[in-house]
Amino acid sequence: MHDMGIAERKHRQKQALRERILEASRAIVMREGFAALSMRKIADAIEYSPATLYLHFESRDDIARALCAEGYDQLLASLAPHAQIAEPQARLRAIAHAYVAFGLANRETYRLIFMEDPSYTDSALGGALAGGASSEAGPAAVASEGANPEGGDAAFRLLIDSIEELKAAGRVSASAVSQTWVEALWATLHGIVALTLTCPVYPHSPVEKLVDAAIDAWFGAPDAQRSRRA
Amino acid sequence: MHDMGIAERKHRQKQALRERILEASRAIVMREGFAALSMRKIADAIEYSPATLYLHFESRDDIARALCAEGYDQLLASLAPHAQIAEPQARLRAIAHAYVAFGLANRETYRLIFMEDPSYTDSALGGALAGGASSEAGPAAVASEGANPEGGDAAFRLLIDSIEELKAAGRVSASAVSQTWVEALWATLHGIVALTLTCPVYPHSPVEKLVDAAIDAWFGAPDAQRSRRA
DNA sequence: GTCTATAAAGTGATAGAC
DNA sequence: GTCTATCACTTTATAGAC
Numbered sequence: 001m002h003d004m005g006i007a008e009r010k011h012r013q014k015q016a017l018r019e020r021i022l023e024a025s026r027a028i029v030m031r032e033g034f035a036a037l038s039m040r041k042i043a044d045a046i047e048y049s050p051a052t053l054y055l056h057f058e059s060r061d062d063i064a065r066a067l068c069a070e071g072y073d074q075l076l077a078s079l080a081p082h083a084q085i086a087e088p089q090a091r092l093r094a095i096a097h098a099y100v101a102f103g104l105a106n107r108e109t110y111r112l113i114f115m116e117d118p119s120y121t122d123s124a125l126g127g128a129l130a131g132g133a134s135s136e137a138g139p140a141a142v143a144s145e146g147a148n149p150e151g152g153d154a155a156f157r158l159l160i161d162s163i164e165e166l167k168a169a170g171r172v173s174a175s176a177v178s179q180t181w182v183e184a185l186w187a188t189l190h191g192i193v194a195l196t197l198t199c200p201v202y203p204h205s206p207v208e209k210l211v212d213a214a215i216d217a218w219f220g221a222p223d224a225q226r227s228r229r230a
Numbered sequence: 231m232h233d234m235g236i237a238e239r240k241h242r243q244k245q246a247l248r249e250r251i252l253e254a255s256r257a258i259v260m261r262e263g264f265a266a267l268s269m270r271k272i273a274d275a276i277e278y279s280p281a282t283l284y285l286h287f288e289s290r291d292d293i294a295r296a297l298c299a300e301g302y303d304q305l306l307a308s309l310a311p312h313a314q315i316a317e318p319q320a321r322l323r324a325i326a327h328a329y330v331a332f333g334l335a336n337r338e339t340y341r342l343i344f345m346e347d348p349s350y351t352d353s354a355l356g357g358a359l360a361g362g363a364s365s366e367a368g369p370a371a372v373a374s375e376g377a378n379p380e381g382g383d384a385a386f387r388l389l390i391d392s393i394e395e396l397k398a399a400g401r402v403s404a405s406a407v408s409q410t411w412v413e414a415l416w417a418t419l420h421g422i423v424a425l426t427l428t429c430p431v432y433p434h435s436p437v438e439k440l441v442d443a444a445i446d447a448w449f450g451a452p453d454a455q456r457s458r459r460a
Numbered sequence: 461g462t463c464t465a466t467a468a469a470g471t472g473a474t475a476g477a478c
Numbered sequence: 479g480t481c482t483a484t485c486a487c488t489t490t491a492t493a494g495a496c
Contacts, residue, residue, distance in 0.1 A: 010479095014479090017479095038470085038471065038472080039471085039472060039473080040470085040471080040472090048480075048481090049480065049481055049482075050472085050473085051473085051474075051475095051479095051480070051481070051482085052479075052480055052481080054472095054473070054474080055479065055480080059472075059473080060471095060472065060473095114424075114425075114428060114429065115345055115424070115428060116428070117428070118427075118428055118429065118430045119430075121428055121429045121430065122430050122431075125429075125431065176443070177435070177439075177443075179434055179435060180435040180439055180440060180443050181443065181447075183432065183433040183434065183435050183440055184418065184422075184440045184443050184444050184447070186421070186425070186432075187418055187421030187422040187425055187433075187440065187444075188414065188417055188418040188421055188444075189421070190421040190424060190425055191416070191417030191418055191419070191420040191421030191422075191424065192414075192417040192421075194344075194345070194420060194421065194424050195344075195416070195417055195420055197348075198344060198345060198346070198347070198348050198351055199344065199348065199351045199355075200348045200349075200351065200352055201352075201355065202413065202416075203413040203417075204409055204413065205407070205409060205410040205413050209407075209410055210410060210413055210414050210417065213406070213407075213410050213411065213414050214414050214417075214418075217411075217414070217447055217448045218447045240461095244461090247461095268488085268489065268490085269489085269490065269491080270488090270489080270490090278462075278463090279462065279463055279464075280490085280491085281461095281462075281463070281464085281491085281492075281493095282461075282462060282463080284490095284491070284492080285461065285462080289490080289491085290489095290490070290491095
């Protein structure tokens with residue numbers, strides 16, 4: 001019955017190599033961009049032959065998808081702390097800033113997930129958003145931690161619930177569709193990141209100002225609650 | 231002195247071939263995406279040898295840049311008609327819708343200009359935006375026509391002036407920085423287009439609703455002036 | 461100006477030995 | 479599991495004949 005222990009060790013070793021492959025891949029993508037990621041380069045980096053990679057991943061695309069899932073988990077993890085802010089508008093503002101900050105601090109990762117191939121975006125989100133088209137239901141189930149089962153959906157819920165709270169407080173028109181607002185807000189944040197990454201002359205304004213201006217425009221300027229820069 | 235006429239004809243022929251190259255390139259990009267654009271494919275399409283291409287363009291990148299400039303002119307041309315709308319908010323709304331519509335109708339072109347390589351974006355805008363950092367000056371010099379000298383700048387001015395008009399009319403807070411608002415608005419529109427192109431599950435809301443919601447949030451809902459859908 | 465031919469360097473992926 | 483060796487291609491770009 002030692003076989004099971006041996007099998008287990010082998011499994012661990014296999015997982016370890018898989019991790020090394022992803023680690024090396026991430027390094028290459030961050031350093032040279034996704035287009036420069038090739039099986040040979042990865043193999044060189046981990047000092048294995050190219051053929052070995054195919055024992056752990058089906059293809060280059062498979063590796064890219066794994067990188068996306070990893071990166072998306074990191075993104076969620078960097079947003080999670082702000083989910084506990086009590087005041088809904090401050091919460092939205094903090095999440096918005098964190099989202100943009102992540103995108104700018106992890107350019108190539110962000111690019112890979114959201115600006116490369118639709119199928120990459122898909123595998124990052126894990127098809128979460130495609131699930132229930134329920135736009136207006138359920139209390140805040142804040143459970144965006146670690147791994148990524150329905151993670152995208154959870155993040156989306158969090159935003160929608162924040163807007164619902166603002167609606168209940170009369171700070172957002174009752175006739176507004178929360179789903180639409182969230183999508184528009186996401187578009188704004190993505191636009192700020194994406195344009196900063198691809199358009200050399202954008203923006204003249206600091207990104208923090210852009211985010212604040214957007215939040216203010218959508219949800220009203222805060223009533224002398226937090227420190228704001230002129 | 232016939233030489234000049236001959237030289238002229240030769241020049242015209244050279245220009246014609248240059249156009250055919252770009253035409254074929256555009257077709258390939260629209261059909262198979264930019265990644266699939268290769269010198270051999272272009273040569274096959276126009277029934278010339280690959281070597282000939284290098285008499286008209288320095289490199290593949292050079293062709294890409296030319297395509298960008300072309301595409302950007304088309305974008306400006308599709309926005310231009312709406313510049314004549316008198317009411318500033320309706321003008322902004324119309325331009326916003328036209329911008330998004332262009333991006334969705336010319337996916338690969340839009341991708342090439344704004345989502346591929348910073349240097350492509352650069353050559354499309356012709357360094358226009360980099361020019362004067364003047365944020366608040368000058369009346370509406372509506373001259374975004376045909377070719378593209380300072381075209382990007384002109385489009386930017388048009389938006390800024392519209393916002394200035396709204397400010398003067400008291401519909402936008404006087405303390406707002408027009409430059410920042412324009413950049414945020416652009417980010418929103420770009421985000422809507424970019425996410426629709428790369429994120430398969432985005433959006434659940436129709437893009438027209440997203441654009442309208444954004445314009446309403448930024449500049450207030452119109453006072454029973456135009457037809458709006460519920 | 462246009463061609464043929466080819467250089468020089470990559471690519472992803474696989475068969476089969478060990 | 480891991481390797482060597484290689485297939486079958488792709489790419490951009492250029493030299494030199496015509």
